[in-house]
Amino acid sequence: MRALLTSSGVRNDSIRDALTGLLGKPIGESTALLVPTALQPFPGGPGMVYRAVNGTGPSPLAELGWKSLGVLELTVLPSIEESVWVPGVRAADALLVCGGDPLYLAHWMRRSGLAALLPALRPETVYVGVSAGSIAAASTFVETYVDPPRGSDGPLKSEKAVFGDAERILVTGQGVGLVDFAVIPHLENPHHPDASLANAEKWAARIPAPTYAIDDDTAVKVDDGGVEVVSEGRWKLFRP
Template sequence: MRILLTSAGVQNATIRDALVDLLGKPIAEARALCVPTGIYPFPGGPDLAGRMIRGLTPSPLCDLGWKSLGILELTALPSIDRDVWTAGVRETDALLVWGGDPLYLAHWMRQSGLTDLLPSLRPEAVYVGVSAGAMAATALFGETYPEPPNGTGTPLTTEHVAFPTPDGPADRTFVTARGAGLVDFAVIPHLDHEHHPDASLANAATWAAKLPVPTYAIDDESAVTVVDGAVEVVSEGHWRRFDPAS
């Protein structure tokens, strides 16, 4: 399976070209399935999911001109015959996994059986992760929460931290958790984004130091591709790789 991990979708021509290269054909000839599950823990989650599917959010994803577009709702899969839903996933060219809460998303990727299925998909299939969808693809990720999350899976560790923000120190709980394990590095999306103060470059360095794997901090104009284990960053913005302490 080929991998495209983004901060905010297909934001520019460079990321779009990378997606086309991974697909091996034009987007207009490719079939896609969209996973909106990660957004539901957020206020207004169902409305945000609907807007994303209709192409009304700032994350270009479903509105790229796919040959066909279906919805894969992870929370429904345990109640569906496995042969039915896995057949659709195996036939798709691109799995579009949107953002939200990475801990909740990673939990439902496991509970639904999707995590176990992903390694067996066609080599030319493409996993496209957006924000939490990128984080949940990794073997290990870290995320900060104002309060310890409940009902969103089991984190490996939790740690109280105080991150500096433009409005002063912000108390957070730093959670380390397992993702799907498609890649052996971590991703921090929204680097230096005004609406994501925890993802400043300084905070990203602190965050990455808590993870025992390489970490790519990427802004909304950047993405990470993985093909046959080869990792490449494509970008019209800025990004940073942090290596774990030896």
């Protein structure tokens, strides 16, 4: 399986070209399924999901001009026979995994059966992650929370930490292990003040794998086991 892990979607020509290259054909000839699950646990989540689906959200995915686009909501899959939803996932050219809460997303990727299915998908299938969708692709990740995360989502470790003038809960979580590195998105984004370069270095020190801190104009591309950074912005690789 191929992957394109982003902070904020397909925001520039370099990332779009990387996606087209992974697909092996134009986006207009490719089918996709959008996974909005990570948006659900937030206040206003239904509205965020609607904007992600209709292409008016902040992270370009649905509006790229796909041949066809469906919605795969992971929380409903345990109540549906696998024979109903698995063929559609296997047939899709791309899985577009939205941002939001990475602990919640990783939990439902496992509970729904999608995490177990990913390694068995066609080699040319492309996993496109945005923010939490990129974070959850790792085996281990680190993220900050204002409120304590739900224990049912499986944080491996939680600790209080101060970033600037703000106190946060620093959580180490278990992802789905699709890739053998980790991603810290939104590097130096003023709307994500926790994701400064200095803080990214602290987070990466808690992750036993190479960790890419990437800004919103950068993506990490995985093709046949090779890893390449595609960027019109700023990024940094931290070694364990």
